[in-house]
Amino acid sequence: MLTISLRMRRWVVLLIGLGLSASAPGQDSSAFRVCADPNNLPLSSKNEDGFENRIAELWAKELGLPLEYTWFPQRRGFIRNTLKALNESGSEYKCDVVMGVASGYDRLMTTKPYYRSTYALVYAKARNLDSVKSGDDFINLNPEIRDRLRIGAFTPTPGVKWLARHGMTEQMVAFSAMSGDPGAYPGEIIEKELAGGRLDAAVIWGPMAGFFAKRASGVEMVVIPLDSEPGIQFDFAISAGVRYGDSDRKRVLEELIRKTAVPMEAIFAAYNVPLLDIVPDTDPAALPDDD
Numbered sequence: 001m002l003t004i005s006l007r008m009r010r011w012v013v014l015l016i017g018l019g020l021s022a023s024a025p026g027q028d029s030s031a032f033r034v035c036a037d038p039n040n041l042p043l044s045s046k047n048e049d050g051f052e053n054r055i056a057e058l059w060a061k062e063l064g065l066p067l068e069y070t071w072f073p074q075r076r077g078f079i080r081n082t083l084k085a086l087n088e089s090g091s092e093y094k095c096d097v098v099m100g101v102a103s104g105y106d107r108l109m110t111t112k113p114y115y116r117s118t119y120a121l122v123y124a125k126a127r128n129l130d131s132v133k134s135g136d137d138f139i140n141l142n143p144e145i146r147d148r149l150r151i152g153a154f155t156p157t158p159g160v161k162w163l164a165r166h167g168m169t170e171q172m173v174a175f176s177a178m179s180g181d182p183g184a185y186p187g188e189i190i191e192k193e194l195a196g197g198r199l200d201a202a203v204i205w206g207p208m209a210g211f212f213a214k215r216a217s218g219v220e221m222v223v224i225p226l227d228s229e230p231g232i233q234f235d236f237a238i239s240a241g242v243r244y245g246d247s248d249r250k251r252v253l254e255e256l257i258r259k260t261a262v263p264m265e266a267i268f269a270a271y272n273v274p275l276l277d278i279v280p281d282t283d284p285a286a287l288p289d290d291d
Contacts, residue, residue: 032060032067035082035095037074039185042211042271043100046071051207051271052099055114058263059256070095079107083243096249101241108241111250114257115268116276118225118235119158120209122190123201125220135226138201139166146171152189152202159203162232173199187212195219210272225274235276 034056038046044053048069060067072081085094103113121138123129128145132138141149151168153159154177163172175189186204190212193199202209206225213221226234240257242249257264268275 030065032056032063032065033070033095033097034067035070035072035078035098037078038071039183040074041185041187042207042273051267051273054267055260055264056097056099058260058267059253062256062260063252068095083108083241093243096242096246097253098241101239103237103239105239105241109244109246109250110239110241111253112257113237113239113278114261114264115273116235116237116278117206117274118228118276119203120206120274121201121203121224121226122194122209122213123222124194124197124216125222127197127200129201129222132222132224134224135162138224139168149200150198152193152199152204154186154189154204157203157205158232158234162203162226162229162234165232190221191216194221206274207271210274214272223272223274225276237278 036044036052036056038044041050044050046069048057057067070082072078079098082095083093083098086092087094098108101108101110103110121132121135123132129138129141132141146168147170149168149171150173151163151171152173152175153163155174157177160172160174163169173193177186186208189199189202189204190209194202195216195218203226206223209223213223228234240253242253
């Protein structure tokens with residue numbers, strides 16, 4: 001669920017009061033520095049018009065610091081080339097905060113969650129699926145309709161496992177979550193493939209489903225959040241991530257999460273993000289190896 005997975009920002013805070021040393025690598029106090037994907041709407045983009053960009057801007061303003069980015073596609077090696085990489089002089093890390101990390105992701109130290117969402121089923125209206133109001137409706141479709149479907153899903157994600165469990169492997173059209181094309185973005189599965197009629201439905205991370213379904217041109221889309229079932233987790237809590245040992249920064253981020261809860265809700269609503277209540281001890285998403 002790279003998708004879920006993932007999406008990001010970097011920072012360095014003015015935290016002398018918290019005991020951060022400005023001379024140590026990665027402890028610059030001049031900016032809020034975020035590691036991010038430059039082409040991963042609705043999470044982040046180089047135009048800074050994703051909802052994670054908006055939240056990073058909100059947090060930087062709260063700290064009274066300028067916002068800076070290190071851009072790198074969220075593919076294999078993202079963490080190695082951003083959060084864990086030193087700048088050219090070797091005196092500082094390139095960036096300090098990754099936004100949009102599954103809570104508990106073991107390659108980072110993650111904050112408490114600032115939102116929770118779920119995978120969603122998306123289909124275009126008036127294409128034989130209007131009776132579908134839930135995941136159960138979808139998997140129990142009349143075989144005459146169901147057997148003709150082409151359903152897009154990213155591998156490896158829970159959507160693939162769900163379709164396979166319910167005997168819909170033949171209907172699945174698999175897309176790689178690790179595309180080597182820097183111009184590719186996950187929302188194409190809705191904006192191009194589904195809107196263009198090459199797919200009948202898609203199973204995709206909820207924030208992407210909501211955003212791209214809303215902005216699809218000339219096609220009215222239906223977004224149905226999916227419920228987890230035994231052995232298949234669709235819902236994930238999302239946090240910010242920092243390097244292990246950067247406990248002071250983590251505490252400051254968690255205070256920002258607390259203080260900016262209301263404006264963050266408005267940002268999520270503007271981007272049509274399907275939200276669930278945050279619950280403790282949510283398992284981390286299955287993310288690719290970023291070492």
